[in-house]
Amino acid sequence: MKFTIHGVRGSVPTPGVEYAKYGGNTSCFEIETCESQIFCDAGTGFRSAKLLREEKNVCVFFTHFHHDHIQGLPFNNDLFPEGTKICISSALYDKQTTRAVLKQYFSACFFPVNIFENLNHLSVQSFDDAKDALKRDVDISFINLKHPGGAVGYSFVKESKKVVILLDNEFQEPQLDGLSEFCKDADILIWDGMFTKEELLGKRGWGHSSIEQAEEFTKLCDVKKTVICHHAPYRSDTDIDELKARISSGRISFGCEKMSFYI
Ligand SMILES: [Zn+2]
Numbered sequence: 001m002k003f004t005i006h007g008v009r010g011s012v013p014t015p016g017v018e019y020a021k022y023g024g025n026t027s028c029f030e031i032e033t034c035e036s037q038i039f040c041d042a043g044t045g046f047r048s049a050k051l052l053r054e055e056k057n058v059c060v061f062f063t064h065f066h067h068d069h070i071q072g073l074p075f076n077n078d079l080f081p082e083g084t085k086i087c088i089s090s091a092l093y094d095k096q097t098t099r100a101v102l103k104q105y106f107s108a109c110f111f112p113v114n115i116f117e118n119l120n121h122l123s124v125q126s127f128d129d130a131k132d133a134l135k136r137d138v139d140i141s142f143i144n145l146k147h148p149g150g151a152v153g154y155s156f157v158k159e160s161k162k163v164v165i166l167l168d169n170e171f172q173e174p175q176l177d178g179l180s181e182f183c184k185d186a187d188i189l190i191w192d193g194m195f196t197k198e199e200l201l202g203k204r205g206w207g208h209s210s211i212e213q214a215e216e217f218t219k220l221c222d223v224k225k226t227v228i229c230h231h232a233p234y235r236s237d238t239d240i241d242e243l244k245a246r247i248s249s250g251r252i253s254f255g256c257e258k259m260s261f262y263i
């Protein structure tokens, strides 16, 4: 499968030359197989993704509904033409709640167009139904994470290949066993590295983990590659390069917009 990162930024998009190398768009990840095109979150990175609606089953799974994970949804032009259904789902809520939350966000007074009244081909499905529809191709599981308002992490497995996305999560020691098992043998793990260890001291309860925790977790767990994402909006390319230089493990990298992995 092909795994592409469309957005690496946490909280809010960050335009500007000092963010151009890693990218300023908010969370969006894509898994493409012969039959399916699966997105995890639709932050502003979703805007430039090419939707393969005519060729594949397109489904968007949301980790949670904070604005940096949903705000790009109606800005992808491929979403608008009538035609093949696009599935929207989340393991965080049942389908009625998923629909109600998105409907509220994408309608007046927050947004000019009510997306569910104007786009009949958007089909909100329960996680179980969406998982079932894709199960011959990709096996999808979820795990509850620690984040204000809740969030879920997803694992996508095709044959022996596995991608795990753990956004947004405030890592705590009691999660270690459950997350290790969930990430076991992952080819790629997306980690919430919003903060550094020092920054995290003043940000307890904000729902995010640190770059140093990515290192510790990767050391302890059976993960082939950890990609740190959800970069803080103030973190410039120079800052990330400096943090990168401090990491000795070859199994850890920093996510960069438009980075693709063939696994
Ligand atoms: Zn976020």
Ligand SMILES: [Zn+2]
Pocket: 064, 066, 147, 151, 168, 207
């Ligand atoms: Zn969040």
